[in-house]
Amino acid sequence: MNGHSVRGGDKRDRILQAAERVFASKGFYGAKVSDIAHVAGVADGTIYLYFRSKDDLLISLFEAQMDRVLAELRGAVADGEDATEKLRRFIAAYLTMVEANRHAAEVITIELRQSAKFMKEYRNPKFAEFLKTLAAVIQEGQQQGRLRAEVPAPIAARTLFGALDELALMWVTSRGERFDIRKVADWLGDVVLKGLELQRRQA
Amino acid sequence: MNGHSVRGGDKRDRILQAAERVFASKGFYGAKVSDIAHVAGVADGTIYLYFRSKDDLLISLFEAQMDRVLAELRGAVADGEDATEKLRRFIAAYLTMVEANRHAAEVITIELRQSAKFMKEYRNPKFAEFLKTLAAVIQEGQQQGRLRAEVPAPIAARTLFGALDELALMWVTSRGERFDIRKVADWLGDVVLKGLELQRRQA
Numbered sequence: 316m317n318g319h320s321v322r323g324g325d326k327r328d329r330i331l332q333a334a335e336r337v338f339a340s341k342g343f344y345g346a347k348v349s350d351i352a353h354v355a356g357v358a359d360g361t362i363y364l365y366f367r368s369k370d371d372l373l374i375s376l377f378e379a380q381m382d383r384v385l386a387e388l389r390g391a392v393a394d395g396e397d398a399t400e401k402l403r404r405f406i407a408a409y410l411t412m413v414e415a416n417r418h419a420a421e422v423i424t425i426e427l428r429q430s431a432k433f434m435k436e437y438r439n440p441k442f443a444e445f446l447k448t449l450a451a452v453i454q455e456g457q458q459q460g461r462l463r464a465e466v467p468a469p470i471a472a473r474t475l476f477g478a479l480d481e482l483a484l485m486w487v488t489s490r491g492e493r494f495d496i497r498k499v500a501d502w503l504g505d506v507v508l509k510g511l512e513l514q515r516r517q518a
Numbered sequence: 519m520n521g522h523s524v525r526g527g528d529k530r531d532r533i534l535q536a537a538e539r540v541f542a543s544k545g546f547y548g549a550k551v552s553d554i555a556h557v558a559g560v561a562d563g564t565i566y567l568y569f570r571s572k573d574d575l576l577i578s579l580f581e582a583q584m585d586r587v588l589a590e591l592r593g594a595v596a597d598g599e600d601a602t603e604k605l606r607r608f609i610a611a612y613l614t615m616v617e618a619n620r621h622a623a624e625v626i627t628i629e630l631r632q633s634a635k636f637m638k639e640y641r642n643p644k645f646a647e648f649l650k651t652l653a654a655v656i657q658e659g660q661q662q663g664r665l666r667a668e669v670p671a672p673i674a675a676r677t678l679f680g681a682l683d684e685l686a687l688m689w690v691t692s693r694g695e696r697f698d699i700r701k702v703a704d705w706l707g708d709v710v711l712k713g714l715e716l717q718r719r720q721a
Binding site for chain 2: 428429463465466467470473474475476477478479480481482484485494498499501502503505506507508509510511
């Protein structure tokens with residue numbers, strides 16, 4: 316992904332990769348479809364063969380990123396032995412993914428919320444799926460008597476997502492040297508698990 | 519604040535109260551300055567004597583709400599005996615304030631991020647002040663050896679803010695019966711403190 320233009324891959328993917336870069340550097344409002352076409356190395360009109368509008372491009376980028384998030388979450392869930400281990404793995408996977416996909420994280424934490432279409436009309440099935448999967452892990456821990464159950468799992472899941480999302484936003488917007496997001500992930504994993512656990516694990 | 523129009527108080531306050539209601543019901547993009555003038559009981563042109571634009575109205579609303587948040591935070595800091603007590607009081611005060619100022623919370627969690635001017639140009643000194651005050655409480659606890667110190671206090675403060683902000687967003691957008699935000703505040707206070715504390719308090 317170095318250099319000015321995006322080559323290789325199928326056209327739709329090239330346009331998405333170009334859009335991610337252009338939105339991250341110029342912002343959603345500042346980006347023109349012609350800028351994206353230029354970086355993707357396609358004619359302006361070609362973009363409209365794949366995407367209806369700039370909002371549609373942004374939402375498609377978000378969906379591609381949510382697919383990655385969901386894959387990471389499902390991987391963490393599959394590998395973890397119990398609910399607390401699954402949560403810890405997921406927190407680490409989420410923040411590592413932000414680090415590895417900085418442009419995508421920028422687009423999602425900053426630009427996406429400026430799309431009126433996204434905020435008002437888009438039903439966001441992938442985000443709902445993500446929250447449902449995360450809540451299921453927490454509920455599993457609650458049912459096993461391992462995690463606090465005063466608050467329903469979907470609320471606990473949203474709270475954890477809020478913490479992760481704000482950390483991602485802080486990391487992508489920090490000027491100068493960025494903080495060590497993996498160290499923060501370890502800390503957050505400890506804080507969340509120590510805070511939520513009803514009994515400490517026997518080693 | 520019942521009934522259709524806003525009466526009493528000075529004109530600037532009336533316009534701000536009207537804007538809060540109109541933004542919450544029609545959204546920032548959907549709201550017209552003339553709607554706000556109608557609810558405030560002033561002529562359309564009067565609004566421009568106090569505010570330069572619709573974006574300026576939104577930012578002024580945000581600043582009024584941040585003044586309330588800062589006052590609550592400073593109250594919690596003044597009343598609490600130690601850092602953990604201060605944090606617990608602040609979490610409760612923040613979520614109680616969301617409950618008591620639903621329209622303001624809606625405007626801030628949903629509408630504000632759609633203002634390109636707010637996201638791009640506004641330097642947001644009050645939010646910076648809020649985060650600084652919250653970080654100072656956490657740092658106090660770290661220096662006393664009461665709270666985990668692996669992560670700098672400003673990062674811990676942002677993480678806590680993210681959790682609170684997402685809970686506020688979930689609460690204001692929930693359909694049907696809203697969850698008990700005070701109960702959630704107690705839970706979050708417990709989770710954060712148990713998670714962050716290095717040693718349990720002696721009762």
